[in-house]
Amino acid sequence: MRKLIISRVLQAVPTLWVIATLTFFMTRYAPGGPFDSERAIPEEIKIKLQSHFGLDRPLFDQYLLYLKNLLQGDLGPSFKYPEWEVSELIATAFPVSLTLGLLSLLIALMVGIPAGMIAALRKNSWVDYLPMSLSMAGICLPTFVLGPLLIYALSTQLGMFPPLGWYGPADWVLPSLTLGLFYAAYIARLTRAGMLETLQQDYVRTARAKGATSWRILTKHAARGGLLPVVTFLGPAFAGLITGSFVIESIFFIPGLGKFFVTAAFNRDYTMVLGTVLFYASLIILLNLLVDLLQAWLDPKARQEK
Amino acid sequence: MSSTHSSSLGRDAWLRLRANKMAMASLFLLAAVALISLLGPLLCSYSYDQQNLDRVFQSPDTTHLFGTDNLGRDLFARTTYGGRISLAVGLLATLVSLVIGVTYGMLSGYCGGRLDAWMMRLVDVLYSLPFIIFVILLMVLFGRNFLLLFLAIGAVEWLTMARITRAQTINLKNAEFIEAARALGYSHLRILFHHLLPNLIGPIIIYATLTVPAVMLLESVLSFLGLGVQAPMSSWGSLIKEGAEKMDAAPWLLFFPGMFFCLTLFALNFLGDGLRDALDPKSSKD
Amino acid sequence: MGQLTIRNLEVSFHTREGIIRAVDGIDLAIGPGEIVGLVGESGSGKSVTCNSVLQLLPCPPAQFGEGKIEWSSKDLLQLDEGKMRRIRGKEISMIFQDPMSCLNPFMTVLDQVAEPLIIHKICKPAEAKRKALEMLAKVGVHRVKEYPNSYPHEFSGGMRQRAMIAMALITQPALLLADEPTTALDVTVQAKVLSILRELCSELGVSVLFVSHDLGLVAELADRVVVMYRGKVVEQNDTASIFTHPKHPYVKALIACRPTLETSDDRLPTVEDFINPGKETEKSPTDTSPPKTSSRSAKTLVEAKRLVVEFTTDEGSVRAVNDVSIKIPQGSTHGLVGESGSGKTSLGRSLLNLIRRKSGEILFNGIPVGHKGHPHEKQFRKSMQIIFQDPYASLNPRLTIEQALVEPMIVHNLGSSKRERIKRVIDLLEEVGLGEEHLARYPHEFSGGQRQRICVARALTTEPEFIVCDECVSAMDVSVQAQVLNLLKSLQASRGLTYLFISHDLGVVKFMSDQISVMQKGQIVESGSAENIYNDPQTKYTQQLINSIPAANRSKNFSFTHPSVSPGP
Secondary structure (H helix, E strand, O other): OHHHHHHHHHHHHHHHHHHHHHHHHHHHHOOOOOOOOOOOOOHHHHHHHHHHHOOOOOHHHHHHHHHHHHHOOOOOEOOOOOOOEHHHHHHHHHHHHHHHHHHHHHHHHHHHHHHHHHHHHOOOOHHHHHHHHHHHHHHHOOHHHHHHHHHHHHHHHOOOOOOOOOOOHHHHHHHHHHHHHHHHHHHHHHHHHHHHHHHOOHHHHHHHHOOOOHHHHHHHHHHHHHHHHHHHHHHHHHHHHHHHHHHHHHHHOOOOHHHHHHHHHHHOOHHHHHHHHHHHHHHHHHHHHHHHHHHHHHOHHHHOOO | OOOOOOOOHHHHHHHHHHHOHHHHHHHHHHHHHHHHHHHHHHHOOOOOOOOOOOOOOOOOOOOOOOOEOOOOOEHHHHHHHHHHHHHHHHHHHHHHHHHHHHHHHHHHHHHOHHHHHHHHHHHHHHHOOOHHHHHHHHHHHHOOOHHHHHHHHHHHHHHHHHHHHHHHHHHHHOOHHHHHHHHOOOOHHHHHHHHHHHHHHHHHHHHHHHHHHHHHHHHHHHHHOOOOOOOOOOOHHHHHHHHHHOOOOOOHHHHHHHHHHHHHHHHHHHHHHHHHHHHOOOOOOO | OOOEEEEEEEEEEEEOOEEEEEEEEEEEEEOOOOEEEEEOOOOOOHHHHHHHHOOOOOOOOEEEOOOEEEEOOEEHHHOOHHHHHHHEOOOEEEEOOOHHHHOOOOOOHHHHHHHHHHHOOOOOHHHHHHHHHHHHHHHOOOHHHHOOOOOHHHOOHHHHHHHHHHHHHOOOOOEEEEEOOOOOOOHHHHHHHHHHHHHHHHHHOOEEEEEEOOHHHHHHHOOEEEEEEOOEEEEEEEHHHHHHOOOOHHHHHHHHOOOOOOOOOOOOOOHHHHHOOOOOOOOOOOOOOOOOOOOOOOOEEEEEEEEEEEEEEOOEEEEEEEEEEEEEEOOOEEEEEEOOOOOHHHHHHHHOOOOOOOEEEEEEOOEEOOOOOOOOHHHHHHHEEEEOOOOOOOOOOOOOHHHHHHHHHHHOOOOOOHHHHHHHHHHHHHHOOOOHHHOOOOHHHOOHHHHHHHHHHHHHOOOOOEEEEEOOOOOOOHHHHHHHHHHHHHHHHHHOOEEEEEEOOHHHHHHHOOEEEEEEOOEEEEEEEHHHHHHOOOOHHHHHHHHHOOHHHHOOOOOOOOOOOOOOO
């Protein structure tokens, strides 16, 4: 196990380095980018850029300076709002998105997994068809349609929850429901498929031959194998939740990192955009490491690192 | 077990698909949507970008089948035109991802060894990055471009296709008929294209059918964020965005494009599931 | 109590092709402490019967008729799931064929063996674990003591099957159902597992229903034998009588067509000979009854010198073939026998350059065969061919038979026109006992035996001189096996072919071969003529191999003293 952790961490370092280097060169050489000499840049920003990035020095020095800054967590000043540091902006916005993401994930797992399991156990009955059709609908409905619909139904018509903002726990409900239900749909289908396949395995038949009850078979024998596909899905699911946060935060006017990022993109706030990209990349790598560990915990065969 | 007429695997699969009512219904639905999208703009007396400022926010009636939007443009024309764009993006991006993904996966699986390990490591790295971030990055740096849009989408979706193709290739590579082909002296090229590829077609078709809705969903998210097709062009995604904004005042603006979009996705997913059952009878459905 | 009586059992399956009667009205009884062997080939219904007792069949598509399965004055087929569960694992236990897939890979072996005690509330978990440890030690799985948290994938096949036996017997059931428990194991391992099973069952007074396709194996432990064919019981009798006085033609055929180590005929009898004597149900290959005079010359056709094949695995590099040298004279058959991991398959494939060798030379007709891509490669590919074990995977499912057989000719430029090639293909099909009507069909429309014949025909398309038969009859029923072996022998005589015949089954190898090499862990431990290997084995391993073969499969004239005749430790 420990070997697995160490090797994954070691693999992460070059990946991060590659991303950092790529973004460095992309911004230097992109047409219309901030360092394109043809662009007209306000004076004060120019000064800040100069000092932060060392633009008067040779390219390689700039690169080293860039890396050094990164390691210290210094992502530079925001291009659009130079009095703010990018890292400060991320620090304020990220906890909001984190809350949203965790809540959505919780909803997705707590709705999706049981739905999938029950559907698998009572295959081809209405307990199977109904959730599966709903989940199919969930997959086909983009979050930016589901969101407004939920706002309309639960907020405008029934007045149960506030539609916008992020001031208190009541605000958390609709956004996390929207994002959570979308992923619950995927998870329900994956769970069902995984459970069905596991229930057909020979070792489940052995468990039946030992006289195990259906509940025991489900929890002790089939659950681990059946949930593996869900765990594997968690990796891309995290990526999806981050993506989803852009949309959700826009619809519900939530001051999270996603909204900041999209706004920065439109404002052509290069340092903000780049800093956020790097932040997200590190986050993803960390999350994938966690997923790998979870997989290794579930599946004894995966514990040996090749 | 000799029958009087031969039945190829393709024919068996087609018969199984035919028996699946949901899948056949989906197929017809898709054909209908495609037809409407193709012919709609031609049949309609209004063009998709024709503004008519004294007929703003009209609810559906005989002149405007689906109503009009905030600039008096006919929604039927815009929806059907949007269908062309969305379906085109879906199909083209899927095609791109198919070509790249299948070639990559097939080569990686067939060659094996270190080459395979490195190729898959690249896929793993790319797979875990939320692509939208890079699309946004590209858009910010290089500006908005229709071609760039669907190349970017296709260039991300190939990952799943590559993984699946590789898994299947590895399965097949170890099957004895491939070894028999090598023992009979067939060249690698012949084995790849005459023996391997035809046996990969099943999963490829299934996942291609399931990739199209994924691509369309991605395009719609991009449009929502304002990074998709530019006005006055419309895709279903951008129409839904506009509709969602005006939902209280003019619900038809959300309803019609939303319905087309969701029905198409629905049908594609059901068709994909049906194909999966037809081509692989041992699947977990039954 | 402890008596199982099956009356008129009928089991049918709903499939796309219609209703198939897997079990068509059978009667069977097992008394307390009895060991009954249930023998049949594929499609006989033996496994379905066995699974029916514990109601383990999925109920659609399985459907039961009017029959009963009586146990402890209850009809098991009428019991509801709750009552059935109380019997499973407690009064009646079951073990299955493949111990890898039948053990839960996510649970430790100890937990799984202890589980029946916990499920049936016989004792508390801590006590159950202790008993499980004891039981595992009893069956010889000692690793668990040192590593109690071991998982199934850390054990070998034989150890896993022993664990399964421990798991099934830990509750001391009255009846044990054993569905082909040793089929997936090596011969030497099989013998050990069988003796453990026999000892433990007699010690605990457990009656056993032992299902197998191998009549000889069953004779090792059964008091009575029941033979099934196509869903019906064709004969049942005590073991000695089945062998000495078989009544039903099918049973006679089963006994006759399996090559024992003493078979010296050139041709094996087949089931058809017994069931339809004189009538030809399958077309017999053209040119039967080969002359006994061999076309063997002293010329060496294929030679391997100091061959080494290495694989890199997670644990480092493994030498699958470790410095092996062989000479095969033209027109003869060289047999290669060994268990799993012996390297025999790797040797066969490296001779054909299908896997890369690390060092050593291969000579064909005196000319060295270079590594892949050497100038004469295509020529060698024409002359050296291979037939594989699994006929289901050996044919491209997307090609018709015609396409599959014409392709090698196209690649090697044989035959000057399409018409000529098709004619050659038809001739080949007839030579292996098929016909022109099979040209347009696809592989999935044929049975296993027929597919293997097609593979033989395909191997012959390039007019090879040397063919490697890599376990090519191992996946078949005995009756089908006999047909294919006869075919191979007659082709050898009519075409002057040279074979390398690889198998784990010493009886089959001896039947086919002139010379035999015994392989173990990548090396040849003994080599000699077929007769000498059996009559006068030089090494302990060869002796152990011979001893592990069930007595009935060793010789037709075995002295039937049962059950205390055990084949060694």
